[in-house]
Amino acid sequence: TYLGQAARLMVGLPDYGTYVAHMRATHPDLPVMSETEFFRNRQEARYGSGRSGGCC
Structure with missing residues (x-):
């Protein structure tokens, strides 16, 4: 739902379903990440x- 998607985006969690739909519609030749x-x-x-680039 739109409200759930908006809530996830507000806390920094992108929506996997939206990503899959975008990939299938826009990039059908590319693999979809799990x-x-x-x-x-x-x-x-x-x-x-x-990784901080330091030794630890």
Whole structure:
């Protein structure tokens, strides 16, 4: 639902269903990430890979 999607976006959680629909409609020749891959991808895009570039 639109309200649920808006709530997820407000707290920084993109909607997997919207992503899948977009990929199938716009990029049918490209593979669709699994829900786990999608979550990790969005998490890395938002917070980085978790590596600070230092020694620890």
